[in-house]
Amino acid sequence: MSLSHILLVVSLTDFLYRIHVDACDRNCADKPVFTPSRLVVKYGDPVAANCSVCEDCLYLFGLETPLGEQNQNGTTISWKAPKMTEWDPAPSCYYTKKDSDDQCCSDLPITVYQPPDNVLIRFDGHTGPMFEGRYYTLQCEVQKVAPIENLIVTFYKGQTALDKQPYNGTYKKPVTKIYNLVITPREEDDGAQYWCEAKLELGPEGPQPPPVVISQKITASVHYKPRLQGSPHSQITIKAGSPLLLNCSAWGNPSPSYSWTLPSGSPHSSSSNVLTIDSVASANGGLYTCSVSNSRGTINVEFNVTVEEINIILIIVIVVVFVAVVAVGGLFYYHYYRTKRMGKYTLKDVFRLGRQHTAVPITE
Structure with missing residues (x-):
């Protein structure tokens, strides 16, 4: 036949x-x-x-x-x-x-039923770092699973479940399906691990626990513009001769670079996050600008510095007044000590005091 x-x-x-x-x-x-x-x-x-x-x-x-x-x-x-x-x-x-x-x-x-042969996760049409605020599609590919109507796919970030997706369809034989999840990465997602899980929910008559196949983990790299550490003191008042320290520390991905513009409008040679002047003078007052940059953006931090000059005349007056007060106090103390503590006497009074003594009879 x-x-x-x-x-x-x-x-x-x-x-x-x-x-x-x-x-x-x-x-x-x-x-x-x-x-x-x-x-x-x-x-x-x-x-x-x-x-x-x-x-x-x-x-x-x-x-x-x-x-x-x-x-x-x-x-x-x-x-x-x-x-x-x-x-x-x-x-x-x-x-x-x-x-x-x-x-x-x-x-x-x-x-x-047949558990999946393999489960894969990837970003649809994208490799390399992601940019904060943009949309990206995570794809979870479940290969040769049956029945697809009993399959639940869960997307994870770390140990946090992001979304659970069933499949609306009926296929008795093994099929390969792709599940999608749109995400918008943020700064805190840099370094996060994404993965997906395919689970066959077969009811109480099925195997317990249900068959589960998970994907490998992919680590996200998220690029974002610089963020300033703390709140800068935009208005700074300092006395002449004191040290000046301006700090515009920030973080970002990629790591940011720094540049400074002085009150004169000219750039400063420092590429550090901290600008230091050991002893300020009146010429150092004005607006300082720190520019923090990476490939995702730039932030500018301004410091308005006011330098207070030392008043020499006032210091001299204070010193003179202090010396005068000390001198007057010294004279007053000397006069008081001489008249009240030491007392006044003459040799005549001393001899007179000697003759005034009389004998005191002693009785037995």
Whole structure:
């Protein structure tokens, strides 16, 4: 028999099987009962089930299935297949009613699944660093999975779930599908790891935990304009002779560079984030501008410096007044000490004091 004849016979057999199954009444009383009532089988694994009919339904009953073997024992038909090789087997158990050609049927729902061969993640049409504020599409490609209607794809950033996506469609055989997620990266996403997870949710009859395949992780590089560290003191007042330090430290990606413009309008040779003047003079007052730049943008930081001159005359007056106060205080103390503490006396008074003593009688 030629190959074309074989294919014709197989097609005809399948057609007649479908016609027979479709002609059955699935809402009749005393329907055949499958045990278990639902099966979830991995493609290539063995499968088995039983079909039972009522005692009065033995006139003509059987099991229609495209694979496996069956064994009848009383009111029960046992069916098994060493390997699931069909994606939509749809076994049907039936019996023919007495004195009638009407048939009563029950179908055994079988979900045949296959975990993904591979899961890939990438940015659609983009390689290299991303720019803050722009839109990019993450793509998660799930390869050769079945059934796609039971698949849930989850996008992650680190350990944070960004989005869960089912697939609206019915395909029994393995298919490859691409899931998309649009993101807008920000500064804090620099260095973040993106990945996706493909999970087959097959219900309580399916394997527990559900089959899961994850992608590799891709690390995002996000370029963003410079950010200033802290709040600058735009108005600065300093005394002449004091050291001046202006700081416009910032961060960014790529790392920023610095340039300074002096009050005179001329650039400064410093390329540091800090500008230092050891001792300021009045000529150092004015507007200083620090420009912080990278490939994503520039920010300008302004410092308005006012230098206060030292008032020499006021200092001299203060010193003179202080010296005068000290001198007057010294004279006052000297006068007080001489008159109150040391006292005044003459030699005549000393001798007079000696003669004024009288003897004190002693009594025994």
